[in-house]
Amino acid sequence: MERFRIESLTTRHVGPVDLAIRAGECVCLSGPSGSGKSLLLRALADLDPHTGDARLDGRPTDGFVPAEWRRRVGLLPAESHWWTDRVGDHFARWDGEAAALLGFGPETRLWSVTRLSTGERQRLALLRLLANDPAVLLLDEPTASLDAASVERVEALVAEYRRGRDAAVLWVSHDPAQAGRVAGRRLRLEAGRVVAEAAAT
Numbered sequence: 001m002e003r004f005r006i007e008s009l010t011t012r013h014v015g016p017v018d019l020a021i022r023a024g025e026c027v028c029l030s031g032p033s034g035s036g037k038s039l040l041l042r043a044l045a046d047l048d049p050h051t052g053d054a055r056l057d058g059r060p061t062d063g064f065v066p067a068e069w070r071r072r073v074g075l076l077p078a079e080s081h082w083w084t085d086r087v088g089d090h091f092a093r094w095d096g097e098a099a100a101l102l103g104f105g106p107e108t109r110l111w112s113v114t115r116l117s118t119g120e121r122q123r124l125a126l127l128r129l130l131a132n133d134p135a136v137l138l139l140d141e142p143t144a145s146l147d148a149a150s151v152e153r154v155e156a157l158v159a160e161y162r163r164g165r166d167a168a169v170l171w172v173s174h175d176p177a178q179a180g181r182v183a184g185r186r187l188r189l190e191a192g193r194v195v196a197e198a199a200a201t
């Protein structure tokens with residue numbers, strides 16, 4: 001079943017891009033630094049101006065109020081934003097099991113955002129995103145600041161979420177080994193267009 005589809009999506013730097021992701025599928029997107037991967041993800045989340053058509057479960061963007069589209073098509077930016085000082089205030093709900101998998105106990109909710117390390121911010125931003133119950137995950141280098149053990153746990157959590165919710169995942173990664181582990185299909189952004197990643201030689 002197709003979950004997420006974009007047709008002729010065009011922003012100032014990217015496009016036109018056509019892409020369809022099935023329910024429960026993970027697609028990896030790579031491409032040179034500055035090729036527009038982050039901008040593409042922001043457009044998909046309807047955070048930047050764009051033209052073209054995007055659909056979730058066959059329903060176009062303008063069939064949703066913008067906040068609902070952004071909740072259902074969830075973007076994990078490379079740098080997360082926090083708007084109050086207490087970690088717990090940012091969570092729609094606290095999933096103790098998922099938090100424990102990423103190394104956080106219930107006391108984490110009382111922590112100040114200012115004390116968070118870069119890797120803690122990245123993992124907590126993912127937990128916060130999943131707490132919103134998105135149908136599509138747009139993950140912008142979600143393990144860029146993590147050690148190998150944490151990378152493994154994040155990959156496991158996203159896989160469990162994807163299978164459990166039949167979510168469609170678009171995962172930006174510069175790491176071919178990671179793409180091989182997490183994705184069923186690999187794409188590359190080149191000169192503003194999305195093309196199939198050439199097989200490794």
Ligand SMILES: Nc1ncnc2c1ncn2[C@@H]1O[C@H](COP(=O)(O)OP(=O)(O)OP(=O)(O)O)[C@@H](O)[C@H]1O
Pocket residue numbers: 013031032033034035036037038039040
């Ligand atoms: N607000 C903006 N105004 C003008 N140009 C921008 C803006 N944001 C990004 N760009 C430019 O658009 C291009 C694509 O940026 P983007 O962040 O999407 O790249 P990326 O593929 O995600 O790169 P990386 O792999 O380094 O994260 C870059 O040349 C960047 O400088």
